[in-house]
Amino acid sequence: xxxxxxxxxxxxxxxFIHQAALDPHLDEDSLNRLCDISKHFxxxxxxxxxxxxxxxxxxxxQLSQTKLIAVISFPFGSIPTTLKIEQAKWAISQGAEELDxxxxxxxxxxxxINFFAEELAELCELDVPVRAILDIARIPxxxxxxxxxxxxxxGVYGLQSGNGFGPAISKKEIQKINEIVRGxxxxxxxxxxxSLNNAIELIETGSTQxxxxxxxxxxxxxxxxxxxxx
Numbered sequence: 001x002x003x004x005x006x007x008x009x010x011x012x013x014x015x016f017i018h019q020a021a022l023d024p025h026l027d028e029d030s031l032n033r034l035c036d037i038s039k040h041f042x043x044x045x046x047x048x049x050x051x052x053x054x055x056x057x058x059x060x061x062q063l064s065q066t067k068l069i070a071v072i073s074f075p076f077g078s079i080p081t082t083l084k085i086e087q088a089k090w091a092i093s094q095g096a097e098e099l100d101x102x103x104x105x106x107x108x109x110x111x112x113i114n115f116f117a118e119e120l121a122e123l124c125e126l127d128v129p130v131r132a133i134l135d136i137a138r139i140p141x142x143x144x145x146x147x148x149x150x151x152x153x154x155g156v157y158g159l160q161s162g163n164g165f166g167p168a169i170s171k172k173e174i175q176k177i178n179e180i181v182r183g184x185x186x187x188x189x190x191x192x193x194x195s196l197n198n199a200i201e202l203i204e205t206g207s208t209q210x211x212x213x214x215x216x217x218x219x220x221x222x223x224x225x226x227x228x229x230x
Contacts, residue, residue, distance in 0.1 A: 013222060016203055018045035018069060018188065019215040020164065021052060028055065035059035037216045038066045045069045047100060047211060050091060057095035070096035072123075074133075075163040077102030081119045088126055098129045100160055100188075105135060108147055117150035124155035131158040131188055136173050137166055148180045158186030160211065168192025171205050178206030196221040 019038045021031055031048070035056055038046045047069040048056050057068055070091035073084045081104070088099055101123055107115040124130050132151040136144055151159060159177060161169050169191035177187055189202040190211035196218050199210050212218065 014041045014219065015044045016199070016208070016210050017041070017043040017215045017218065018047050018209050018211045019043050019066075020190075020211050020213045021046065021048040021056070022071065022074070022164065023213070024049075026052075031055060032059050034215075039064055041215065041219050042066065043215055044209065045098065047071065049074060050087060050094075053091060053094040053096060062095075067097040068095055069098040069100055070094075071133075072099050072101040074100070074102055075165060077105055077133075081122065084119065085122060085126075088123055092126060092128055096128065098131070098157070099123070099126070100131045100133055102133045102163065103147075103151070108139070108143060113146050113150050116147065117154045120151055120154035120156060129157035130155070131160045131186070132156045133160040133163055133190075134177075135163065136161050136177065141176070144176070145180050148177065152181070152184050156185060158188055158209070160188040160190055162191050164190050164192075164211065166191065168198075169202065171201055174202055174205045174207055181206075196225075 019034055021034045031052060035046060039060060042065050045067045046056060046060060049071055053070055060066055060068055072087045072091065073079050091099060104116050104119050120132055134147055139147060148159060161173060161177065169189050174187065174189055181187060186208040187206055188209040188211055189207040193199055193210055193212040194214045199218055202210060
């Protein structure tokens with residue numbers, strides 16, 4: 001897609017963006033600035049870790065169109081289910097409106113798909129939208145298919161391609177998820193999304209959300225191209 005067509009095809013481009021604030025070294029002023037940017041552009045989500053939730057909730061305010069998203073058991077999911085549930089409940093008590101949860105990859109690797117699904121199902125009962133963060137770059141296609149089916153059966157609102165560590169997400173990987181999902185849940189692309197071209201390509205491939213630390217830069221690029229149209 002050309003930039004000139006973007007305005008017509010995706011007039012609400014900011015609604016695709018989930019601004020990430022997951023750097024453990026992010027200072028208070030930087031977090032506040034990212035919250036302000038997210039509100040200014042009306043990004044659909046602001047994603048941060050548990051320790052940052054109270055500050056982010058305060059800065060975003062109670063009436064923001066930008067949903068506050070908490071990551072649970074991030075980044076590897078390697079804690080007992082009871083602790084994941086406690087993390088999720090605490091996040092909700094602090095104002096989290098959606099949860100991006102890392103599931104039990106050990107259960108998945110042991111072919112214990114029932115336990116994998118049951119844990120997600122318990123978390124989906126907490127009455128906020130849940131995304132399962134899958135590590136698609138490291139999961140074989142047959143196992144990935146089982147994980148996606150189990151996640152959808154458990155009641156997830158969406159799937160996230162990864163935790164943002166490792167290689168950048170590719171168009172091919174989103175296509176792979178999209179082929180299995182077949183429109184049954186949302187798809188959030190995450191991992192090294194720094195350019196507007198990349199974001200557009202992933203949206204066209206099937207992503208319904210883009211998780212990125214570069215929300216402001218994407219919007220600046222978009223605005224520059226719109227200016228150049230006239």
